[in-house]
Amino acid sequence: MSAFSAIGEEREIDREEFTPTLEPQATWCPGCGDFGVLKALKQAMPEIGRNPDEVLLVTGIGCSGKLNSYFESYGYHSIHGRSLPISRAAKLANPELEVIAAGGDGDGYGIGGNHFMHTARENHDMTYIVFNNEIFGLTKGQTSPTSPKGHKSKTQPHGSAKDPVRPLSLALTSGASYIARTAAVNPNQAKEILVEAMQHDGFAHVDFLTQCPTWNKDARQYVPYTDINEADEYEHDPTDRDAAAAMASEAEQALYEGEVLTGRFYVDSDRPSYSEEKQAIGEMPEEPLAERYFDDDYEWERTHDLLLDRHK
Template sequence: MSKAFSAIGEEREVERDEFTPGLEPQPTWCPGCGDFGVLKALKGAMAELGKDPEEVLLCTGIGCSGKLNSYFESYGFHTIHGRSLPVARASKLANHDLEVVAAGGDGDGYGIGGNHFMHTARENHDITYIVFNNEVFGLTKGQTSPTSPKGHKSKTQPHGSAKDPIRPLSMSLSAGASYIARTAAVNPNQAQEILVEAIEHDGFSHVDFLTQCPTWNKDAKQYVPYVDVQDSEDYEFDVQDRREAADMMAETEEALYDGTVLTGRYYKDENRHSYQQEKQERGDMPNEPLAERYFDDDYDWERSADFIDRHK
């Protein structure tokens, strides 16, 4: 059977510009927005990995980050608020040959989509999740978000937020993500390197991407200066040791609100099977992509009743 997705598996040199769409090539984000850094790093990472645009699916949520797939040439799905992950999960299970990336903001991903985030990490789906973390709701003009620091004043919290911010790296580790990193738009080289690693990783990769919002979050400034924890002699820990990673994450998340920006790789588990691998080992999923069956005229379709009968 010939493959329906002809670009998948093709080995060739890929240029960054191939991921720039012809219809809407120029992003409309505010000048100085950190989202430009995510777009540049993602284009560079896909080109470095030799991915064809037709091999990639980018699922986004709502907010400034939701425009990412409008400015990125690939298959795309613009979901509703907080729902990029379930669409990305289903797409990867239907066609595991696709390189699936999900993206959302800190409000989108850690707020309304927090439940999906937790369970996608727990199940270790083989997708990459980029969270644009600017500590506010940017598109709706600066309301307090789950990562806004305690005391942060906004239209929704005029006297300052009374709540402690969530700790996304620690939350990701406790939920079960097998690759966890933090980078920043002001560190483009590190950002691309981390996205390459995250995309290559077999399992759920979570990248907390600090993206400054110069329009609605003046407090966060530009997330500079930053420190790469892998390059600094002040921070030594084993990214494969869960306890050491947890301690480093806690230090990183506390330091951010004290004005020290720490970035880098924090945790990596290469031995854990992805959800897809677990299902295939149990015989619950075929090895060939389910999506291919829609293009196979010889396939004998199964009915839901056939599955129900097996459990009687």
């Protein structure tokens, strides 16, 4: 039994299946890095063998929030900073779904920062793509959590006095089990990282550098870039947590000095996901909630009955 009849169907997937007929052409500004995310995501889907009926894309507010308008799958457009709790609930209810959350740097590292930390800590099995353009783009160019110190904007006309958030380090210290950074100017690497992130069993955080030529003209185009997993000058082991911490710190500092370091920073393939941890202690049934809707003989449980039983 399956919550969706399409799940488990083995067939060849065409990336064009993920182009919607209602709004096939994205309307982001010319030169926007968001186009790179959309392209990489479409290219990644055939690699993991998923069709549109097997994918849920949850977005937040901002330019990145339009992603699920241009991507054919189940979609949920949430409010600012709330894409992660909605994604978590969907994945727990139907673990067979490929759940992807997406949002901007202001959405994910600022307004939704608390959800980001705790979703990473609990290691929910999902992919989180953060469009990092170092600016609030949709609201016309305000300083964001990743804007560099000294950056001048409408909200900081004399320059930001705050150090930026370090997203890779934050993800690592919070407990994410897959951490990577890629850029819209590197489509091949972006596709490969998204494939790995979706195949990873646990919380996969992808910091996706997306240039904003309209509202962040001072920002670099994130070129040239260096892949820390391929370059001769780096011998980074992404399975070594201490090495990942040092490499993340170096990459975050280098970004504001004009050097773009991308690649896989940390990968822990042995850590159980949140649902696996809950099942191990008997607090989550092996049969997903979504499956029960398709079982006419299932005897539904009511939460208050379970609570009352514990106190009898």
